[in-house]
Amino acid sequence: MNRVFTRSSGVLMHITSLPGSWDTGDFGKEAFQFIDKLHQARQTLWQILPLSIPDANGSPYASISAFAGNPLFINPERLMEEGLLPEDRYHEIMSSDQPAVDKKKSLLREARIHARNFDSTLSAFGEFIEKNRYWLIDYARFNVLKDVYQSKDWTSFPDEYKWRHAEALENLDQEHRESIQQLMFEQFLFNRQWHQLKEYAHARHIRIIGDIPIFISHNSADVWSHPDLFKLDDNGRPYVVSGVPPDLFSSTGQLWGNPHYRWDRLKETGYAWWIHRLEHLLEYVDYIRLDHFRGFESVWEIKADETTAQKGNWVPSAGHEFFHYLREHLGILPIIAEDLGVITEAVRKLRDDFEFPGMKILQFAFDSDDNPFLPENFDTDLCIVYSGTHDNNTTLGWFRQDASPEEKERCLQRLQCDPDDIPWNMIRYGMESRAVWMVTPIQDILELDEKARMNFPGTTKGNWTWRMDMALFDKSRIDRLKKLTEKTNRI
Template sequence: MNDKFSLLKRMRRLSGILVHPTSLPGKFGIGDLGSEAYRFVDFLQESGQHLWQTLPLGPTGGHNSPYQCFSSFAGQPLLISPELLKDEGLLTDADLSNIPHFSDEEVDFAAVGEYKEELFQKAFARFKELPEDDPLKSELALFCKSAHWLDDYAMFMAIKKSKGGAHWLEWEKKYRKPTKSQKAVIEREFEDEILYEKFLQWTFCRQWSQLKAYANERDILLIGDIPIFVSGDSADVWAEPRLFQVDSDGFPTVVAGVPPDYFSATGQLWGNPLYDWKYHKKTNYEWWMERFKTQFLLSDIVRIDHFRGLESYWEIPADSETALNGKWVDGPKDEFFEVLIKTFGEEPPIIAEDLGIITDDVRALRDKFGLPGMKILQFAFEDEDSNYLPYNQPYNCVCYTGTHDNDTTTGWYATASEKARDKVRRYMNTDASQVSWDFIRTCFGSPARFAIIPVQDLFCQGSDCRMNTPGKADGNWAYRMKKELLTSDVAKRLYDVTKLYGR
């Protein structure tokens, strides 16, 4: 793995696009790992890009946030392509003949989930009918042996579905805190359901690995995302409560969030359970190293979301209604990254998400291990000499026009102060009639090693197309791009800008 970990040292001035696979076009109501994903990789190649950044790829919960998943290790089953299942003989043309009418502009997660579940159950039934010596069955058996997290996750999901999706803290005690002997009983009770969950994870991993190989063969690297915290309603907390600050029943005693910042005057109360870092230290951060190991199989570069939480984090009492009543507590700091380097080798390909309230200590931790931070152009124009302005950006950083948490650039400009808009026009020497492309040019022309743009900015889309509004509980994560937007003209325009600025 060490060869892979010299990537960041070797790579120079690359650019790419931020888009989650769920946002891709496709006829099944949600972007998936089928033909449109391969078409998007072809678009990246045609437009001269070498980076595809996604959000976390895990199975999402009630609000569909990829930052609140049922597992830190598992994949999102909704990304599984029915077309590819058909190619393998696990679905038929008849199975795919009555596709419901889905919006091509936003994901209806509930409707898509219901439709795809029926298809996946059909594929699973055909899989079980295969001869025992079929190569597919051998592959699944090997996957089950190699994925250390799979047994707990599959059992967790089997129980959860039997309880109508209820939070695990609401289950009966024999399911909520099963002993070893009770787990054996549960395995027999849910034998078929557990195998089904394993089948889904194996299918996801196979399809993702094939897509990643296709991208890598075309000199396109995938940037994955590790949320620093995990959902309280997850197989992680259910199976390993000692990793977290929870009471004897599994309820968190303190939770994660951030104090007031750019996004919210009352801060953000995320509600995730916080880690018991003393216990993690005793295990030499084994759970975390396994998490990175899994992520490095899925992606070439990993962004650590809320990197600053590894230096210090905002601890909020679990009964608080806002994030105001919190305090800063030390994280694992240097020791964490020293173990990471001992485990994986020097210069791991990691991007530090260092936005928000960043102190000198956080910057020192980032710089000590040579991790590139993030610079957001939308943040650059309110202050006179912002650190986000290109002439203040160091080489070892990633420049973004915006991220999934920001408004689109067109939407941002429409609501920005006149002071900021005036500075944009003067700085970029533009009338701002296509301001997102002005931002793309400026981003690509910056000193930053990597330049990445959300896909919405390619199409000059407005605020109605943003991916997420922090602090807003519902209506996020549903954005989809229409198939007809990925044209050769757009690819040519992006290619020209890319080459003009030496990316």
């Protein structure tokens, strides 16, 4: 078995769900407190969602950059403690009547002004730019162009910027130097604060599971700067888009709308863009969950003018050659395959040939006695069991709202518990399984109902906003999780 994975357990919660005084969770003291609680509960894994800049609906799976981190995760109080933000300016900005997001942006601008007084910070910033030049400068340029032209899409930029004429880009760099420098500086601060948090987690024997969406947004710095790697027409628009056919989550499928890759062009470059992307993320996390792993074997292509994902075709995708190439250039691949949905024998072979653990979701397990998600039916221990994911209801919400009478009966029969104690018995059921990892959404540990759900797949409203109450992750729940972890030998 792939020894990158050993018997362990952990918790799923995104950065945005951390509590705190800002409108979204960030890398502040609450993140460190959360790590301390995981350590007390003897958890050794923390799974997060993509660290990327979310879209207008808050989704981290649709971003303007496959590389950039969300600058709203930067914690200003830590900047002040480190001397990068003067206390008087901090209090002055905080006392203004600006919205919280604008206050944070003002504080980040102030931090850059103040950083000019510190040679060591400026030197580190310069090194960061050089190391990340592959994506960083074009990310900043793209943001400036979107702001200058108030454009919803890069295909409406003036032609000299749309098609990236060298002279135009040089002029852009000069005319908007301050804005470009600010955007890059924010990525520097993001990188710095995250790595401090990651080191704190590592010191407490906690490893980070990251997440990488297979597709990226058409309106992104990546597609704008590498249009030849995507299936686009002569105007730069995608003529086919991504999604999945009808499945457990949606009767009409999911129309994501992202452009598809030109794997032939990627191969010609030695898969350089993907290698840069994975190398970059592996500096931030210890393991990578490949979202929609199915798409690396074949993808569901939908004509760009369709309004649902029902009509489409499966088209061959990256395949074995891609992962062989990655392994040759990156070494051991600490990859988790999100192998949910329509999974064929070819997808299973791709997963198994590279010894990537797949995912088992207990909420999907109770429709029949031979369901492969039932722990007694797991055919290998190289898998990761979840009570649910960020796309599921909470376990309590699922049992009360979504499970059929037959599923409820089968669930109670296997868990041997009362309906009121479903979340913890579901956790126990997964912990006792042969799966190499058990990962539990924090909502289930806190025994929360459907109001704590993170995301409704196929919808754009009311998602990604849930935040935890740290007080609920109290000593009694920490002790209960610790004892269960020890009992099931997941330490």
